[in-house]
Amino acid sequence: MPGDADPLLDVRDLRTWFFTDAGVVRAVDGVSFTLSRGETLGIVGESGSGKSVAAKSIMNLLEEPARIVAGSIRFRGREITALPEEELRDIRGAEIAMVFQDPMTSLNPVLRISRQLVETMTAHRRFTAPAARTRAASLLGRMGIAAPERVLDAWPHQFSGGMRQRVMLAMGFANEPSLILADEPTTALDVTIQAQILDLLRALNADLGTAVILISHDLGVIATICSRVLVMYAGEVVEEGRPQDLLSDPRHPYTWALLHAAPRLDEAVAGDRRLATIEGQPPDARAWPEGCRFRARCPFAIEACARHPALLAVDAGRLARCWVTQAGARLASPQPRAATAAARPAAAPSPLLHVQGLVKHYELPRENFLEPRRVLRAVEGVDIDVFAGETVGLVGESGSGKSTLARLVMRLEEPTAGRIVFDGQDISHATQAAIRPLRRRIQMIFQDPYASLNPRMTVGEILAGPLRLHALADTAAEARTRVGALLDLVGLPPAAAARFPHEFSGGQRQRISIARALAVEPDFVVGDEPISALDVNIQAQIINLMIGLQERLRLTYLFIAHDLAVVRHISDRIVVLYLGRVMETAKSAELFRRPLHPYTASLISAVPTLDAARARSRIVLAGEIPSAIDPPSGCPFRTRCPAAAPRCAAEMPPLAELAPGHRVACHFPGSVAAADRDRSRRSEVSA
Amino acid sequence: MLRYITSRLLVAAAMVLLATLIVFLIANTVPGDPVLTQLGDVAANNPAIVEAYRHKWGLDLPIWDRYWIFLRGLAHGDLGLSISSQRPVIDDIAQYAPATVELSTVAFLLSLIFGLPLGVLAAMKRDSWIDHLARAVSLIGVSSPTFWLAFIMLAVFYGWLGWAPGPGQIGADQFPPPDVTGFMLIDAPLAGQWDTFWDAIAHLALPAIVLAASTMGLITRTTRAAMLEALSQDYIRVARAKGLLRRAIMLGHALPNALLPVITLGGLAYAQLLTGTVLTETIFSWPGLGRYTFQSAVFLDFPAIMGVTLVVAVVYVFVNLLVDVSYAMLDPRVMRR
Numbered sequence A: 001m002p003g004d005a006d007p008l009l010d011v012r013d014l015r016t017w018f019f020t021d022a023g024v025v026r027a028v029d030g031v032s033f034t035l036s037r038g039e040t041l042g043i044v045g046e047s048g049s050g051k052s053v054a055a056k057s058i059m060n061l062l063e064e065p066a067r068i069v070a071g072s073i074r075f076r077g078r079e080i081t082a083l084p085e086e087e088l089r090d091i092r093g094a095e096i097a098m099v100f101q102d103p104m105t106s107l108n109p110v111l112r113i114s115r116q117l118v119e120t121m122t123a124h125r126r127f128t129a130p131a132a133r134t135r136a137a138s139l140l141g142r143m144g145i146a147a148p149e150r151v152l153d154a155w156p157h158q159f160s161g162g163m164r165q166r167v168m169l170a171m172g173f174a175n176e177p178s179l180i181l182a183d184e185p186t187t188a189l190d191v192t193i194q195a196q197i198l199d200l201l202r203a204l205n206a207d208l209g210t211a212v213i214l215i216s217h218d219l220g221v222i223a224t225i226c227s228r229v230l231v232m233y234a235g236e237v238v239e240e241g242r243p244q245d246l247l248s249d250p251r252h253p254y255t256w257a258l259l260h261a262a263p264r265l266d267e268a269v270a271g272d273r274r275l276a277t278i279e280g281q282p283p284d285a286r287a288w289p290e291g292c293r294f295r296a297r298c299p300f301a302i303e304a305c306a307r308h309p310a311l312l313a314v315d316a317g318r319l320a321r322c323w324v325t326q327a328g329a330r331l332a333s334p335q336p337r338a339a340t341a342a343a344r345p346a347a348a349p350s351p352l353l354h355v356q357g358l359v360k361h362y363e364l365p366r367e368n369f370l371e372p373r374r375v376l377r378a379v380e381g382v383d384i385d386v387f388a389g390e391t392v393g394l395v396g397e398s399g400s401g402k403s404t405l406a407r408l409v410m411r412l413e414e415p416t417a418g419r420i421v422f423d424g425q426d427i428s429h430a431t432q433a434a435i436r437p438l439r440r441r442i443q444m445i446f447q448d449p450y451a452s453l454n455p456r457m458t459v460g461e462i463l464a465g466p467l468r469l470h471a472l473a474d475t476a477a478e479a480r481t482r483v484g485a486l487l488d489l490v491g492l493p494p495a496a497a498a499r500f501p502h503e504f505s506g507g508q509r510q511r512i513s514i515a516r517a518l519a520v521e522p523d524f525v526v527g528d529e530p531i532s533a534l535d536v537n538i539q540a541q542i543i544n545l546m547i548g549l550q551e552r553l554r555l556t557y558l559f560i561a562h563d564l565a566v567v568r569h570i571s572d573r574i575v576v577l578y579l580g581r582v583m584e585t586a587k588s589a590e591l592f593r594r595p596l597h598p599y600t601a602s603l604i605s606a607v608p609t610l611d612a613a614r615a616r617s618r619i620v621l622a623g624e625i626p627s628a629i630d631p632p633s634g635c636p637f638r639t640r641c642p643a644a645a646p647r648c649a650a651e652m653p654p655l656a657e658l659a660p661g662h663r664v665a666c667h668f669p670g671s672v673a674a675a676d677r678d679r680s681r682r683s684e685v686s687a
Numbered sequence B: 001m002l003r004y005i006t007s008r009l010l011v012a013a014a015m016v017l018l019a020t021l022i023v024f025l026i027a028n029t030v031p032g033d034p035v036l037t038q039l040g041d042v043a044a045n046n047p048a049i050v051e052a053y054r055h056k057w058g059l060d061l062p063i064w065d066r067y068w069i070f071l072r073g074l075a076h077g078d079l080g081l082s083i084s085s086q087r088p089v090i091d092d093i094a095q096y097a098p099a100t101v102e103l104s105t106v107a108f109l110l111s112l113i114f115g116l117p118l119g120v121l122a123a124m125k126r127d128s129w130i131d132h133l134a135r136a137v138s139l140i141g142v143s144s145p146t147f148w149l150a151f152i153m154l155a156v157f158y159g160w161l162g163w164a165p166g167p168g169q170i171g172a173d174q175f176p177p178p179d180v181t182g183f184m185l186i187d188a189p190l191a192g193q194w195d196t197f198w199d200a201i202a203h204l205a206l207p208a209i210v211l212a213a214s215t216m217g218l219i220t221r222t223t224r225a226a227m228l229e230a231l232s233q234d235y236i237r238v239a240r241a242k243g244l245l246r247r248a249i250m251l252g253h254a255l256p257n258a259l260l261p262v263i264t265l266g267g268l269a270y271a272q273l274l275t276g277t278v279l280t281e282t283i284f285s286w287p288g289l290g291r292y293t294f295q296s297a298v299f300l301d302f303p304a305i306m307g308v309t310l311v312v313a314v315v316y317v318f319v320n321l322l323v324d325v326s327y328a329m330l331d332p333r334v335m336r337r
């Protein structure tokens, strides 16, 4: 029997490769770490760095053509890589459990929740079926699901994403494993639900002593839970240490780059808004470069980097795989660039886009003819003004009506009521023919660049299409010149014109769709989560691109995103939506310094943070956004509001201007204060 | 669930009504004058006889009146008199339908019993010999023309090897059992005629196999594809991470999902089997609806054609209803849409 001093998990030089037809993909290629009982370990790294493959290797859950080609994984003294399938099965789900990223697809849609929970327990013969059922209900209750006995026999589709992830956690903890692997468990969820799930995970770790490996691309998420973090790049661990150390003083240039590429809520946005980015892309997993795998992108590279560095101690409790920091050097923060002289032009007196009392109701199909029709109130009386040259950010949980609003503004849909005026012209109910001349001036960028680019057309054809349509290029030669200029504008080489969308990375595809939007020289661009699917560094590149283009072309943006730090970073003004209504709107800095609406305060407070004091006084919003089919009476937020009073159920609060440009729809504005309000005041004073 | 079934039933009823209208309209607008076909040249040249004939069969009334009469008759199970057999069409159908239902049902069950497991096994053991076998079998089944297969089977198993009896529903040495349900395979044991029963089964084998071939190919192929699709889903990975047995993952998690497309296809295939037996019945001298339809068409026997077409329509609507309901029982998402 292994003693308690032995680590729970000891991974040594793990190498998991995929033997594909196109070559050997060395997805995990040199990962070592140990984990003690009850410890919490985070793994960060960009997409494709090998995080998920490493996690699957630990349970040996790999499928063809993946194989562990070298290294050892010792779990409680047993060598996982050498175990036969039957013994692995005894470990899976019983001693090591896994929670996956997408709760919407992780539950079997045709089996009841109860069955899926019970089989987890009965498969390991620890419980009889009736005992497992009783335990399933108590587990669901522990995971924060109300009335667990009642929902036990529900079907997965009757649960929201957050509830499904709670079910997945219940499954994970069902057999009291000693290790739980959570692979991006909150990435698909709203920030408010993410905060709930992370809180739960932390409490479970504390109460049950289950060790946790949490995989995320967001250092903030990891810092809220984990006491140690691994940074992965190109299949290997490049840095290891405590999260706060990594955040304040990164010892690997890749960690350094990750840190500075992500906008943070606690940074000051002043002068130039461009973020620090690193050029290039991660190397091809089929042929890692000789020497340091980060060398081609590393701003600190020296000659020694031509040899492959080892992961060595650089400080007490800290390891890094970098010649420069191993020699004792520190990585200096990038100097913020001075504000560009050409500051933003003063906003024009009349808005470019004027939206007033906008309403969009969807008639849902009847469940069958015996039922009355139901109405989904997606947008319920929204007023927004956007002035030329500014960026307005739109935030709110999923289901708050952000995308519907964007589609209405684009007039991809017709409003049920209200007015949309673009540059003096009322387009609320204009025919498509009447809007066509305006189409050129209003363009949209979507979240998924791949789905919105025709896979059978070359990039050149994709970009030339709108030019032809709007008669901006008469001859083929002229169109070619324009396409070349457009590609240059978004930072792609001219040769890109001859290639197809699938030949590009996610970030490059988003550049292409931005180029397509810009082809027709719009002055108003609506971005519906344009960077949400991208890695931090590429996000930063796209943000920089959008900021640069705004300055050069005097663009006006309506920008939708669920990442508050990003929205704060890029927007001049922010509109907070909830159940199709505006809850609060203010200048970006003002809104984050002094959120007056309880919803805004809770949203801001839900953002994962490294600040321990703020984390402690966080307001975790209970429950989930109600259905827009049956919204609450009075204030729509009252069912979750910590400050709700009887008056809130009776009266809908009007959107009142409490300070110049700061409007709030709440009977008791300012009653819920985020902890960071005081802190930012303090920093204001010291600044 | 009850609500769902009720609403599906209402839809089904509406479909049947629509079918009666379409059937009626088509039958009354096809070219070719039944009077000519039925009366022969001499009588057809005599206006009085023609007039009397048209009056007798209601052919002189306005078309909507005729539809109304037709509908009223339908309500009483009256499909009219067959022009060629001079018997009520409903009696004709009642006489011929059981043989067809028997044949198609056996063929359908055969294709399910072999096709489903074969498809599941092929997906479970992808690229193994059983997968290759399944793909070969389904390719041959789907791509062999029925008449060709029928002749080959008859030639080999009846003509050459002599393992199977010849065409017909029972041999000439057997007496048909007293008609209780109309189904040979039920009536024979009821009457204690076990010899007749076994003889009927032997006669059924070849045509059923011929009919089953392409359906089984389709079912194998669809099951295999649906299983592979289900196996690539996230919830299968989750099931593996729970430490479930492979069998539990395959049969407990993947199969219920894979059955959904198979049900849709199976329903369609069964309806096609029930209504698409003309060739097989003709080749195997099977006394079923297929042959009856063929003869009625040749004689432009309108009431018979209408009756048979209506039966076909009702069969389709009914099978669809069955598919919808069983789909809803397997897939909980259906009713919430």
Ligand SMILES: Nc1ncnc2c1ncn2[C@@H]1O[C@H](COP(=O)(O)OP(=O)(O)OP(=O)(O)O)[C@@H](O)[C@H]1O
Binding pocket: A018, A020, A025, A026, A027, A028, A045, A046, A047, A048, A049, A050, A051, A052, A053, A054, A064, A065, A217, A285
């Ligand atoms: N089935 C597969 N066949 C071939 N290569 C694969 C397969 N699955 C993953 N890979 C490769 O393995 C590498 C690591 O993938 P992995 O999923 O572990 O990345 P990740 O760090 O989890 O990224 P993400 O943040 O996108 O989840 C990538 O280069 C990927 O292309």
Ligand code: SF4
Binding pocket: A252, A253, A254, A292, A293, A294, A295, A296, A298, A299, A300, A301, A302, A304, A305, A309, A321, A322, A323, A324, A325
């Ligand atoms: S070893 Fe060299 S190239 Fe690699 S991260 Fe360190 S400084 Fe950069």
Ligand code: SF4
Binding pocket: A597, A598, A599, A635, A636, A637, A638, A639, A641, A642, A643, A644, A645, A648, A653, A665, A666, A667, A668, A669, A671
């Ligand atoms: S009106 Fe009432 S319920 Fe609504 S946000 Fe304000 S305090 Fe909360």
Ligand SMILES: [Mg+2]
Binding pocket: A051, A052, A053, A183
């Ligand atoms: Mg992953």
